[in-house]
Amino acid sequence: MLFCLTANHRNTEFDVLDRISRVADATAGDLTETHSFVRGAIVLATCNRFEAYLEIDEPLTGGAAVAREAVLDVLNGPAGADADALRASAVSLTGDEVVRHLFAVSSGLESMVVGEEEISGQVQRALVAARRAGTTSTELERVFQRAAHATRAVRARADVAAAGRSLARIALDLADSRVTDWATVPVLLVGTGQYAATTIAALRSRGAEDIRVYSSTGRAERFAAKYGIRAERDLREAIGGADIVMTCTARYTVTPDDVPDTRRRLIIDLGLPRNVEPAVADVEGVELLDLELIGRHAALPELGAGLHEMVGTAAATFNAEQAAAPAVVALRAHIQAALDSEIGRVRARGGDAAIESALRHLAGVLSHGPSVRAREFASEGRLGEFEDALETVFGVSVERADVRGLRGLDGLAAG
Numbered sequence: 290m291l292f293c294l295t296a297n298h299r300n301t302e303f304d305v306l307d308r309i310s311r312v313a314d315a316t317a318g319d320l321t322e323t324h325s326f327v328r329g330a331i332v333l334a335t336c337n338r339f340e341a342y343l344e345i346d347e348p349l350t351g352g353a354a355v356a357r358e359a360v361l362d363v364l365n366g367p368a369g370a371d372a373d374a375l376r377a378s379a380v381s382l383t384g385d386e387v388v389r390h391l392f393a394v395s396s397g398l399e400s401m402v403v404g405e406e407e408i409s410g411q412v413q414r415a416l417v418a419a420r421r422a423g424t425t426s427t428e429l430e431r432v433f434q435r436a437a438h439a440t441r442a443v444r445a446r447a448d449v450a451a452a453g454r455s456l457a458r459i460a461l462d463l464a465d466s467r468v469t470d471w472a473t474v475p476v477l478l479v480g481t482g483q484y485a486a487t488t489i490a491a492l493r494s495r496g497a498e499d500i501r502v503y504s505s506t507g508r509a510e511r512f513a514a515k516y517g518i519r520a521e522r523d524l525r526e527a528i529g530g531a532d533i534v535m536t537c538t539a540r541y542t543v544t545p546d547d548v549p550d551t552r553r554r555l556i557i558d559l560g561l562p563r564n565v566e567p568a569v570a571d572v573e574g575v576e577l578l579d580l581e582l583i584g585r586h587a588a589l590p591e592l593g594a595g596l597h598e599m600v601g602t603a604a605a606t607f608n609a610e611q612a613a614a615p616a617v618v619a620l621r622a623h624i625q626a627a628l629d630s631e632i633g634r635v636r637a638r639g640g641d642a643a644i645e646s647a648l649r650h651l652a653g654v655l656s657h658g659p660s661v662r663a664r665e666f667a668s669e670g671r672l673g674e675f676e677d678a679l680e681t682v683f684g685v686s687v688e689r690a691d692v693r694g695l696r697g698l699d700g701l702a703a704g
Contacts, residue, residue, distance in 0.1 A: 290347040291387040291428065292356040296379040297338035297399065303581045305374045307563055310334040312367035316341060317424040319363040327359065329426025331433065333415040335408060337400060337580065339375070342387065342433075344426040353383045388432055389604035395436040396443045396600055407456070407484065409440045432607070439603035457488040457535070460557045460583055461495060464533060467555060467576075471496040477521065477531035478502045479564065480538030481512040488535055488559075489516050503527045505541040525549050533557065536564035548572045559583075609668035616676050617660045619687045628652045 296306065313334035320330040320343065328344040341360045349355060357379075364372040382390050393399050395412045416433040419425040425433075468474055476497055478485050481504045492500055500518040502509050513520035521527035524541075528534055529549040534556045536543060543556070543565040551574040558565040558579040570577035628648060635644050666675040679685050 290345050290349070290352070291384060291432065292343040292345050292353055293340060293382040293387045293390060294357055294360045294375075294379050295338065295340045295382065295390065296375055298581075300380070301339075301375065301378045303337075303579075305371050305378075306334075306337065306339055308371050309339050309364065309368050309375065312364065313339065314418075315367065316360070316363055317419055318422050320359060321424045323363060324359045326355070329419070329429045330424045331415050331419040331429050333394075333412060335411045338394075339379075340394070342391065342429060344428045353381045357381045385604070385608045388435075388607055389601060391432060391436045392439045392600045392604045392607075395440045397440075398600060407487070409437065410483075412440075413437055435603075435607050439600060439607075442603060443600060456559055456580070456583060457484070457491045457537075460535070460559065460578060461491050463578060463583065464555055464557070465495075468533075472498045474533060475499040475501065475531045476533045476535065477527050478518075479524070479534065479536040479541060479543065480504065480560075481506070481508045482537060484537040484559065485512070486516065488537060489518065501527060501531065504538070528554075536560055538564055542566060543569060545569050545572050548575060550574070605668060606664075610664050612667040612672055615687050616663045616672065616679060619685050620659055620663070620679060620683070621656050623683055623685045624652050624656050 298306070313332050317330040317332045320327045320341070326346040326349050328346065330344075331342045333340045333342070343356055343360070345352075345356050361372050361376050364375065368375070390399070391412070395409050397408050400408050412433065416425065416430070419429070471492070474497065476492060476499065478488060478500065479502075481502060485502065489500060500516075501521050502513050502516075502518055503521040503524050504512065505524070509520035509522070512518075524543070525547050526549070528543075528547055529552070532552075532554050534543070534554060536557070537559045542563065543558075545566065545568050548554075548569060551572075553574045553576075555576050555578060556565055556569060558577065560580075563579070565577060565579065567577075567579075569575055631648055632645050635648070663672070663675050666672050676687050679687065
């Protein structure tokens with residue numbers, strides 16, 4: 290059974306999410322090591338959410354309540370009081386709800402900025418991290434991979450990506466009222482990751498010409514050469530020469546000591562964990578714009594019009610396929626048994642490889658149509674009718690089917 294514990298900017302304080310995100314890397318491993326009923330775990334910590342996706346044994350006494358406490362217990366050590374805050378605000382989802390939620394998250398429909406471009410990559414990086422840590426599972430792999438397909442389909446049909454509603458663009462929208470001519474404003478980027486590249490594009494679309502970059506990892510020179518901007522070697526000096534500072538790094542935190550003077554400047558913090566200490570806002574001349582403030586101005590529900598329905602359709606299709614899977618596997622196991630028998634006869638009579646190949650192809654063709662119908666019946670809530678017909682026509686019982694020898698649902702067609 291799938292389970293998800295989710296907390297985001299709508300129900301949990303940013304500072305809580307900030308601190309919890311710092312311990313997110315160890316959570317999935319701790320869950321699978323500590324609780325035997327957790328088959329797999331993937332933890333997603335983004336700029337506005339903390340989520341733990343689990344595959345748990347079914348039936349599990351207590352179900353969602355036990356899984357919820359397992360996540361919170363694991364967080365309790367490193368997160369302390371923040372785990373209690375999460376207990377009071379986080380929402381638990383199970384089964385089909387998890388699939389729809391993940392599809393919506395990956396498509397950017399649950400972000401501060403509807404249609405946010407960065408979130409789908411963060412979802413897939415969470416999957417990759419779980420693979421490396423050995424905490425993922427077959428079911429989690431399947432649903433996360435399909436989330437990526439759903440995201441591409443939603444964006445292709447609704448052109449969400451073209452709307453360009455990234456956090457960087459929203460932040461620059463807010464900065465527009467403070468800038469008379471972007472071409473003359475010196476802008477400093479702190480960080481050289483993919484988000485920095487996105488920010489450069491957003492700045493140039495407004496006419497910004499004086500763009501500089503600082504990196505604590507020494508990557509500024511190469512990054513600057515790639516994007517045609519200026520590299521800075523000292524952060525304090527770089528901030529001293531900038532009117533706007535935008536942070537997008539996980540490796541450095543700007544402190545009040547990094548601000549050299551009282552010159553008026555806007556500092557935009559796009560990071561979680563925070564890239565800028567809150568005390569920087571108290572420095573004379575500094576206006577600090579962080580994710581919490583950006584979130585108040587980024588509610589754009591009109592961008593989500595019709596998209597939730599598309600995500601719902603994608604999730605319903607996936608869930609129907611999952612529900613139909615036992616019936617499909619039972620049917621293919623029946624066909625596989627018949628195929629193996631016929632191939633045995635062919636070989637006994639001295640038949641060649643071409644005949645075997647033709648028989649395998651025919652078996653795949655014969656199984657395709659009923660497999661499609663099984664999924665269609667499942668999506669209509671009529672799967673029981675298909676299973677009854679399967680037993681009536683072929684004498685195949687879904688419960689009795691022994692499918693351990695099959696190579697997955699597409700084994701026949703691939704053979």
